[in-house]
Amino acid sequence: MNSILFQLVISQFKLFFREPGVVFWSFGFPVVMAWILGIAFANKGEILRNVAIVTENPAVVSALPKWLHEKSGTVDNQLSGEAELEWEVGMNAGDQARFRFRAMSEEEAVLALKRGQISLWIEGSPETNLSYRFDPDNADARLTYLLLETAFREKISSEIKAEIRPLTMVGIRYVDFLIPGLMAMSIMNACLWGIGWNLIELRIKKLLRRIVATPLRKSIFLISHGLNRMILSAAEMLLLYIFAYFYFDIRIQGSLLALALVFLSGYCAFAGIAILISSRVQNTQSGYGMINIVTMPMFILSGIFFSYHNFPDWLIPYVEVLPLTMLTNSLRGIITEGIGLAQVIQPSLGLFGIGAVCFALGLKLYLWH
């Protein structure tokens, strides 16, 4: 390697590892995020669903009604007459549910709903009419309603219910969906913050201007930034994969060569975008703004955490050509579906193309002084 290129890359490594905060955000944060989200969505168990029972009679507002104890089979229980009751239903994964009922006045129920402490409340009684009050656009509230309604009905029905057989095949867990998304996000962040923001900062400090006033070739300078971050980004991905491998038992199903190609093309795309967005920015506020304006839409739309197929149909073709979507889909395909080199060539060429266009445009516009 060219000795000055080597020296520049080493200097950037020193600067990176001497900033503990930067090291954490690069290496620690993706792992912590994978752990938290993986745990939160993969091993949920039965979520405790809080339900308010609104009593019409203010005199007995602190006690749960008798019909609830009858329906939940706790009529002879010591809890009878108490203000709070937990009820667990279902035998198999898929139809299990846990409810916690609390007696409240309507006013208290509205407040609890606003605070997110409950997602629905029940009014009335089975003799008159039971009313379920919830926001129909809230998916969690609707699920609570369906589970509760089923549970109440089953208590009085002897019909044979449909069987639920949990799926346990490789690659369908939420964490299998999540880890490739986090890897793609980590590549995007490594480039936009690691290259783009660093160059903006050098310009703000007037160090960029000082460096280009030496005989150092500008291409060597830019390559050193790209190379440094590529090594760090590969290390970040590897660390995240090792964690996912041991903690979540995630295996790469597809070709390693395809994985290397997708990593390289994704890296080139975001490195090019980083050069373009850093090309003219001259102050901190514009720098943050430019990077956020590029990352935030992709962060939301590209299916990192949840599938973008829930978006309106007209939007999906646009989402699918976003570089982060292409990168995420390719990584997800290799890791969870086991696709090979042939299937990732097209998106990889697209990513290389985006990188090349942005890099060329960025260099043309670049404000070195």
Next chain:
Amino acid sequence: MTIEVRNVCKSFKDVDAVRNVSLRVESGEALALLGPNGAGKTTLVEMIEGVQIPDSGEIKILEKTWAKDEHFLRKEIGLALQETRFQDRLTVEETLGLFAGFYGLNQVRTREVLEIIQLESKRDTWVVQLSGGQRQRLALGIAILPRPQILILDEPTTGLDPNARRDLWKILEDFKSTGTTLILTTHYMEEAEFLCERIVMMDQGEILADGTLAQLLDKFGEGDLIEYVIDGSNPTDETNLLGGVLSCRWDSETGQGNLTVNSISETLPKFLDLIKNSEVSLTSLECRRRTLDDLFLAMSGRHLDE
């Protein structure tokens, strides 16, 4: 000749930063560009450094131009820009070593420069932990690393305390003996007087005066000054009668006045007699030689430190 600037103009939006400036700097010469903020000094040196491109006119350095010989000129010019902030978490030696690498220099030169800028004891200190003066010395060290034929320093001591300023002057004074051509921009007249034989005064993008300190003072600043503050009515009606007075000024609101005289020793006793015999009392008196700031004030109506 080392540098030739011919009819150079540069504008930014609606501001004419440099207006038709011509300048020749000989090899080994030490030249100060002196002027207040906004005079056009930095824009002019940035064009000489190849950082800005002139709108019109021509700049030749060592008989070469930036358009054709950028790589050669980058090796021959050492510069310290205004307000460069080096990487906080690299040490002094690592920073020098990195820049030495850009010029293809080895560690021996890094150590030599560490000694010249008197930062050997700080070699392992992070840049963020250096004082303002030490950072400016580091910037100077980077400028002199390649043993440049031309050294350009843009306000190297702005914002430094007097001790740090004198430390930097001492290093520069020693370095001048190597025969390097020095161009320095400053708004401190003492700095220009101390470090440079030739002084070019600039204001509003134009050169107002060019010469040695003695030439400038002789040409534009004849006479010495008697400055005074009095409490009472105006005695200046009679000051012209004192003899040897070239000009006089009086501000009735503040009581401040000054006399430009041929000889302080000749005029001062007569002035004191005049005060004694009049109905006023003298609250302040200062006699001094005229300075570059007085010249600049006379030429532009502004002070150098404005």
